[in-house]
Amino acid sequence: MLNTFSHGIIIIIIMAISMLLIGIAFLCLSYIIRATLAEQSSIIGEMRAIGFTKKKIKKLYQLKYVIIAIVAGIIGYVGGTFLGDYFSESVILYYGSAKGNIELIKCEVPIIGVLIQLVIVTIGCTVIISRNLRKTVLQMLKGEDDVKREGHYKLPANGIKYPNFSIAFGELKCKYRQYIVVFLVFIFSSFLILLPMNMKNTINHPSFMSYMGVGESDLRIDIQYTGDLEAKRELLEAHLNNDADIEKYAIYQYGSAQVLNNDGKWDNIRIESGNQAKFPLDYLEGKAPVNDNEIALSYLNAKELNKNIGENLTLNYMNKEVEFIVSGIYQDITYGGKTAKAKLEFNEKDLDAYIVYVNLKEEVDIEKKASELREILTDSKVTPVREFISQTLGGISDTMGIVEVATVIISLFLSVLITAMILKLIMAKEQSAIAIKKAIGFSNDDLRIQLGIRILAIQIFGIGVGTILANNFGEAIFGLMLSGFGASKIKFLINPIKAYLFCPGIQILAVLIIVTVISRGVSKYHIRNQIIE
Amino acid sequence: MIKVKNISKSYKDAVVLNNVSLEINKGDFTAVMGPSGSGKSTLLYSISSMDNPDEGEVIFEGIDVYKLSESELSKFRLNKMGFVFQNSQMLKNLSIFDNIILPGMVAKRESIEVVRARATELMSKMGIEDIKDRDIREVSGGQLQRAAICRAMINSPEILFMDEPTGALNSEAASQVMEILKKLNQEGISIMLVTHDAKMASMAKKVIYIKDGKLAGEIKLSNEKEALAEIDLWLKTI
Numbered sequence: 207m208l209n210t211f212s213h214g215i216i217i218i219i220i221m222a223i224s225m226l227l228i229g230i231a232f233l234c235l236s237y238i239i240r241a242t243l244a245e246q247s248s249i250i251g252e253m254r255a256i257g258f259t260k261k262k263i264k265k266l267y268q269l270k271y272v273i274i275a276i277v278a279g280i281i282g283y284v285g286g287t288f289l290g291d292y293f294s295e296s297v298i299l300y301y302g303s304a305k306g307n308i309e310l311i312k313c314e315v316p317i318i319g320v321l322i323q324l325v326i327v328t329i330g331c332t333v334i335i336s337r338n339l340r341k342t343v344l345q346m347l348k349g350e351d352d353v354k355r356e357g358h359y360k361l362p363a364n365g366i367k368y369p370n371f372s373i374a375f376g377e378l379k380c381k382y383r384q385y386i387v388v389f390l391v392f393i394f395s396s397f398l399i400l401l402p403m404n405m406k407n408t409i410n411h412p413s414f415m416s417y418m419g420v421g422e423s424d425l426r427i428d429i430q431y432t433g434d435l436e437a438k439r440e441l442l443e444a445h446l447n448n449d450a451d452i453e454k455y456a457i458y459q460y461g462s463a464q465v466l467n468n469d470g471k472w473d474n475i476r477i478e479s480g481n482q483a484k485f486p487l488d489y490l491e492g493k494a495p496v497n498d499n500e501i502a503l504s505y506l507n508a509k510e511l512n513k514n515i516g517e518n519l520t521l522n523y524m525n526k527e528v529e530f531i532v533s534g535i536y537q538d539i540t541y542g543g544k545t546a547k548a549k550l551e552f553n554e555k556d557l558d559a560y561i562v563y564v565n566l567k568e569e570v571d572i573e574k575k576a577s578e579l580r581e582i583l584t585d586s587k588v589t590p591v592r593e594f595i596s597q598t599l600g601g602i603s604d605t606m607g608i609v610e611v612a613t614v615i616i617s618l619f620l621s622v623l624i625t626a627m628i629l630k631l632i633m634a635k636e637q638s639a640i641a642i643k644k645a646i647g648f649s650n651d652d653l654r655i656q657l658g659i660r661i662l663a664i665q666i667f668g669i670g671v672g673t674i675l676a677n678n679f680g681e682a683i684f685g686l687m688l689s690g691f692g693a694s695k696i697k698f699l700i701n702p703i704k705a706y707l708f709c710p711g712i713q714i715l716a717v718l719i720i721v722t723v724i725s726r727g728v729s730k731y732h733i734r735n736q737i738i739e
Numbered sequence: 740m741i742k743v744k745n746i747s748k749s750y751k752d753a754v755v756l757n758n759v760s761l762e763i764n765k766g767d768f769t770a771v772m773g774p775s776g777s778g779k780s781t782l783l784y785s786i787s788s789m790d791n792p793d794e795g796e797v798i799f800e801g802i803d804v805y806k807l808s809e810s811e812l813s814k815f816r817l818n819k820m821g822f823v824f825q826n827s828q829m830l831k832n833l834s835i836f837d838n839i840i841l842p843g844m845v846a847k848r849e850s851i852e853v854v855r856a857r858a859t860e861l862m863s864k865m866g867i868e869d870i871k872d873r874d875i876r877e878v879s880g881g882q883l884q885r886a887a888i889c890r891a892m893i894n895s896p897e898i899l900f901m902d903e904p905t906g907a908l909n910s911e912a913a914s915q916v917m918e919i920l921k922k923l924n925q926e927g928i929s930i931m932l933v934t935h936d937a938k939m940a941s942m943a944k945k946v947i948y949i950k951d952g953k954l955a956g957e958i959k960l961s962n963e964k965e966a967l968a969e970i971d972l973w974l975k976t977i
Binding site: 356357358359360361363364365366369376377380381638639641642643644645646647648649650651652729732733734 | 780781784789790809810812813814816817818822824828829830831832833834837840841842844845846847850851854874890
C-alpha cells in the first residue's frame, strides 16, 4: 500500500507539473505573439497602408504559429512515444501492464492531445491577432496604445536617492502586465520546490507518529504473538518498572473483534486497548475513550462505518454483542488506516501483539537505551520511534527525496528559461527606452541593474505567494493525498531554514545569474539605431 | 575644448568616417552638413562619446574620452554634454517635466529644488511651461523638441550635440527651435549640430561638410545676414 502511495505521489506531482507546464506554455505563447505583434506594429501598419487586407495579415501570422505548433506537436509526440516506455518501466515492474488495448492509449490518445493543442494555438492566435488588428492604420504605424495602457509613473518629489530603484519600480508599475507570465512561473516554481520538501520534512519528523494512531513517544517495544505472550509482557513490565531511565510507559493490547457494518453484516476490526491518557493523541474530533462503553475510530473506519461522535456502534467479541459510543475520531495510516481504540479485555489467545510505548528521561540517549533494552529483552523488538517511522515510511521518504531533487531542478530550469526568454523580449521591446537612457547618462550597468530589480522584485513577490500557497494549499493537497490512507488533516512541519532561506536563496541566485548573463544584451542598443540617417 | 584626432569608423566593409580631425572651441556653434550616408551623424556620435570610433582620439578638456570606462563615460556625458535628436526620444512612461528633470536627478550635482527650478525656468524660456504634466504624445512635435532641449540643458552642459533637431518639425516650429539655439549659444553654450538644412546651418558660426566619411570643407560664417547665401555659394564649390 505504501508503495502505491509513493508511486501515487510521483504520478500526482508529474501530472501537476504537466498541467502547469501546459498552462505556462500557453501563457508564454500568448505573450510571445503579443510581443511580436507589438514589435511589428509599424510593419503591420505599413502592410495595411499598402493594401494588405486584415484577413491576409491574420492568415500570415496564424500560419507562422500553426506551423510552429505542428512541428512542436510532432517532436512532442515522437519524444513521448519513445520516452514513455522508459519512464513507465518501474511502474510496470511493480504493477504490470494495463489490460486491454494499450497501443490505443500509447499511440492514439497523444494524437488527440496534439490536435487539441493545435486547435488551442490556432484559436489563441486568431483572438490575439484579431484584437490587434482592431487598431487603425495610423495607430499601428505610430505604435500607439501601449503607453496609454501602460500609464505613467512620477519621479519622487523629494529627489532620487537610488535612481535605479526608483526607475525600476516606476517602470514595473507601468509595465506590470509584461511580467504576469514570469510572476506565475515564479509562484509555480516556489510552490513546486516547497511542496515535496515540506511533505518530506513532515513525514520524517518524529511527531508524524501522531498520524500513525499513537501519541509522541521515544521507543516502541513489540511483543509479537507467541505461546507465552502474557509471560513476556509480565517480564517486560517488571523490567520497565525498575528502570530508572524510563519516564513513563504504556502497554497496549492489539486484537480483533467484529463490527456491525452499514449493511448489517459483521466485519473484522483491529482494536487497540490500553491507557489512552498516557500518550495522548490529537483527535480529529472528540476525545480518547475513557469509559468502558466508549470507542474511538480511525478516520477511515469512521468514514466507512459512517459513524460520527456520540453515535452507537455494535461490536461482537466472543459471541457477545456490546454497544459502544463513538467518543473520538483520530488519524492513523497503519493497518490500512482501519483501527479502533477501546477498553476491551482481550482473551490471551485472541491477542495479536502487545505494543509498549516508552518515554525516556530527558538526559537519556534514545539509541543507546534501545540497544541496551535489545540485549535485555531478547524476545521483544525494540525500536526508536524515529527509526520506526523511517522503516514504515522508508519508501515514501526515499521517493520524496527523489521528487524533491527533481522538482528543484525542474523549477530552477523553468525559472531560468522563462526569465531568459522574457528578459530578451523586454529588452527588444524597450530598446528605444534603453537607448534614450544611455544617451542621457545611464550606464549599461545601471540599465542591467534596473532590469534585474524589476525581475527580482517580481520573483520575491512570486516566491512569497508560492510559499504561502505551498504552506496552505499544499497542506490541503497533502491531506487529500493521505486521506485515502487514513490521515486527512495533516499539519505541515516546515523546516524554516530550508523553506524560507535555502529555497528562496537558490531560486534568487539562479535568476540573478541568468539576469546577469542575458542583460549584457543592453550594450547592443544604441541611440544611433533609433535614428535613421 | 574638444580635439578630434584622426578618427575613422567602418560598419562591416563600408568606411563611414575616414581619418577626420577637427577642433571645437568653447562657445563654438558648429554645423555639420553633408549628403545622406556621408557619415555626419557618425561623426557627431563619435565626438560625443556615444559611438566608439575604430581609430583615433577624442580629447575633451584634456581627457581622452574613449579611455574612460563605460560607467565613467556615462557620468562624463551626464555632466558635460546635452543631446537632442531628430525625434525627441523621450521616455514614454514619464511626463514631459519628469523627462526633463530625470538627468538632473540622476546627476545629483544639485538639490532637487534647484533642478526643478531650473527645469521650470528652462520650460518658461522655451515657452512650454503649460505642458509640463502632459504625456509626450499629447504635445506637438515643436513643443516636444523644445522639451528635449530643456532636458539636454538641465545639467548646464558645456556642449549640446544635436542630430537634425528640426528634421521632423514644420517650418514654424523649426524657426522657434533655431531661435532658441541661437540664444543658448549667445549665453555661452557650445553647440554642434548635424543638419541637411542650409537655413539651419546658417545660424552657426562654423559649417563643416562631410562627404564619403571625409572632411570635405569648412567655412566660418562672419555675417549673420548673409550667412545663408554664403553657405549656398560655398556648397556649390564642394
